[in-house]
Amino acid sequence: MAGRAVVFEDASPGRLLRVQPKLRVRLRSRLPAADQARRERGNREKCCVSSQTHIIPGAANAVHFQSMVGVSSQDRVFVLTGAGISAESGIPTFRGAGGLWRAYRVEEVGTPEAFRRDPRLVWEFYSMRRRVAAAAKPNPGHLALARLGTDLQDRLFLCTQNVDNLHEQAGSRRVIHMHGELFKSRCDTCDRPPFDDARTFEPPAKIPVCECGGRIRPHICWFGEVPFHLDQVFRALGECTVFVAVGTSGMVEPAASFVAHVRGRARTIYVGPEEPANSFAFTESHLGNAGELLPNLFCYK
Numbered sequence: 001m002a003g004r005a006v007v008f009e010d011a012s013p014g015r016l017l018r019v020q021p022k023l024r025v026r027l028r029s030r031l032p033a034a035d036q037a038r039r040e041r042g043n044r045e046k047c048c049v050s051s052q053t054h055i056i057p058g059a060a061n062a063v064h065f066q067s068m069v070g071v072s073s074q075d076r077v078f079v080l081t082g083a084g085i086s087a088e089s090g091i092p093t094f095r096g097a098g099g100l101w102r103a104y105r106v107e108e109v110g111t112p113e114a115f116r117r118d119p120r121l122v123w124e125f126y127s128m129r130r131r132v133a134a135a136a137k138p139n140p141g142h143l144a145l146a147r148l149g150t151d152l153q154d155r156l157f158l159c160t161q162n163v164d165n166l167h168e169q170a171g172s173r174r175v176i177h178m179h180g181e182l183f184k185s186r187c188d189t190c191d192r193p194p195f196d197d198a199r200t201f202e203p204p205a206k207i208p209v210c211e212c213g214g215r216i217r218p219h220i221c222w223f224g225e226v227p228f229h230l231d232q233v234f235r236a237l238g239e240c241t242v243f244v245a246v247g248t249s250g251m252v253e254p255a256a257s258f259v260a261h262v263r264g265r266a267r268t269i270y271v272g273p274e275e276p277a278n279s280f281a282f283t284e285s286h287l288g289n290a291g292e293l294l295p296n297l298f299c300y301k
């Protein structure tokens with residue numbers, strides 16, 4: 001982006017502003033739903049944004065502006081999603097107002113030690129999360145990424161820190177769940193592979209036990225454990241030319257460092273309502289809700 005011209009259409013229809021972008025571009029979009037839908041149709045039909053110049057269609061009542069991310073046939077796109085993409089589906093994030101860590105202490109429900117100490121409390125927490133996630137439906141952000149997957153095929157690598165299955169429900173295939181899956185369990189003792197499990201275990205229900213005598217635990221990467229599929233993830237990071245992080249606070253490692261890993265080699269784009277803790281490593285921040293921004297974010301050049 002640095003040094004390239006960006007053309008903004010001002011809120012007053014027809015007026016164009018040309019600005020030299022700074023290294024980081026912060027943009028907001030508060031377009032009403034009908035306008036978003038019209039723009040989305042337009043984007044899909046025209047796909048007219050070049051890598052040199054971003055033409056940003058304005059709206060008479062738009063408060064702020066949104067540019068698009070041009071994707072060429074040579075690009076490989078790595079998308080990292082966090083709890084924020086599921087917020088509009090009614091699944092609470094960890095941090096921030098209404099976040100799970102306001103109501104629970106991570107040391108009591110989100111570590112291997114907690115499970116050893118009080119497996120009932122841990123299962124109560126994950127049972128609550130299973131109930132909430134089972135009622136949730138994908139939002140336009142999940143759907144937009146599923147469409148991107150259809151368009152890019154194996155040039156999209158979709159990696160999520162989320163343990164819900166909303167990407168899959170939206171139609172995304174090959175979703176890498178680096179922090180595990182809420183609707184799977186595994187044994188804490190034997191090698192039995194993780195299995196589908198949507199059951200809930202709340203007092204006075206007994207917690208589940210494996211045939212081997214070990215305890216069945218949620219298939220979740222708890223704090224202090226190693227995330228899943230890291231080989232695949234780092235291979236894809238090494239190949240990507242566009243890195244997009246959506247709805248993640250940039251505070252949980254190793255995901256928070258992915259952007260630093262690709263920085264300088266790939267375009268790095270953040271999407272969410274507020275700047276993440278690692279915002280310095282992104283070349284673009286699109287500030288707004290994922291469900292509003294993602295459907296109009298990508299276009300093909």
Ligand SMILES: NC(=O)c1ccc[n+]([C@@H]2O[C@H](COP(=O)([O-])OP(=O)(O)OC[C@H]3O[C@@H](n4cnc5c(N)ncnc54)[C@H](O)[C@@H]3O)[C@@H](O)[C@H]2O)c1
Nearest residue numbers: 082083084093094095161162163164247248249272289290
């Ligand atoms: N849905 C889920 O599966 C779920 C829910 C809660 C937490 N988690 C866990 O959270 C941990 C990682 O933390 P994190 O960074 O993903 O979450 P986080 O709670 O630390 O941060 C959430 C981020 O989402 C942003 N956000 C809020 N509403 C948004 C919206 N509508 N659109 C886009 N962004 C929005 C916030 O600004 C914040 O930066 C992971 O371990 C993950 O497993 C997952």
Ligand SMILES: [Zn+2]
Nearest residue numbers: 187190210212
């Ligand atoms: Zn077992």
